[in-house]
Amino acid sequence: MRKIIVQEFITLDGVIQAPGGPEEDQSDDFKYGGWIAPYFTDADDVVDRIMQKWMQSTDILLGKNTFKIWEPFWPKHAEMWTGINDVTKYVMSNSLDHSDWKNSIFIKNIDAVKKLKASEGGDIKVHGSANMAQTLFKHDLVDELCLMTFPIVLGTGKRLFAEGLMPRAFELMESLVTSSGVVFTYYKRVGDVQTGTVGAND
Secondary structure (H helix, E strand, O other): OOOEEEEEEEEOOOEOOOOOOOOOOOHHHOOOOOOOHHHHOOOOHHHHHHHHHHOOOOEEEEEHHHHHHHOOOHHHOHHHOOOOOOOOEEEEOOOOOOOOOOOEEEEOOHHHHHHHHHOOOOOEEEEOOHHHHHHHHHOOOOOEEEEEEEOOOOOOOOEOOOOOOOOOEEEEEEEEEOOOOOEEEEEEEEEOOOOOOOOOOO
16 A cells, blocks of 8 residues: 655645746736745755655656646756656546656546555655645545645635545644744644544543
8 A cells, every 4th residue: 555645835825836936837827936936045954854855756646737847847857856757657637648758657537546556666745736636635545744834825826725625634743944934744644533622621
């Protein structure tokens, strides 16, 4: 059984759209592309530690739109992410079925993701891919969350969490804070949501 880890740059109001640059994803007239850039301008040992974990070589699961952004970029910038061209990129899409980017494999639906998760192998990380990430949550396929939360509110854009997700509780395993106020958190799923009344046992 393989773990699926959703790994995202995220704002305080849950937006994950186009963190890296103005032209990354302009769908729905999104005007704030590149919102993480100001937080990576200064040298920071904590950021270095976070990014070493962030960019560890694992197989990757992407939605169609994120794959179309990555496909022309990473083959030409492999020095920025060691191993990105060598790991397997699984792409969930009904319309794409071929790429010249090596080690790209196309799967059609969530049932194929379930089979992939049930197979032998290492962890699988999800980057971006808002719609697909929400689908994974709805089908209870997310084992861990790895988030970098930036101290901004955008008020618009594609969000990681949406209505209709399956309620699940997560346990914090690690957290770090950068000098610019970015909070790195790593959670693992622990089961159902527990409820109660505050102070009921006092």
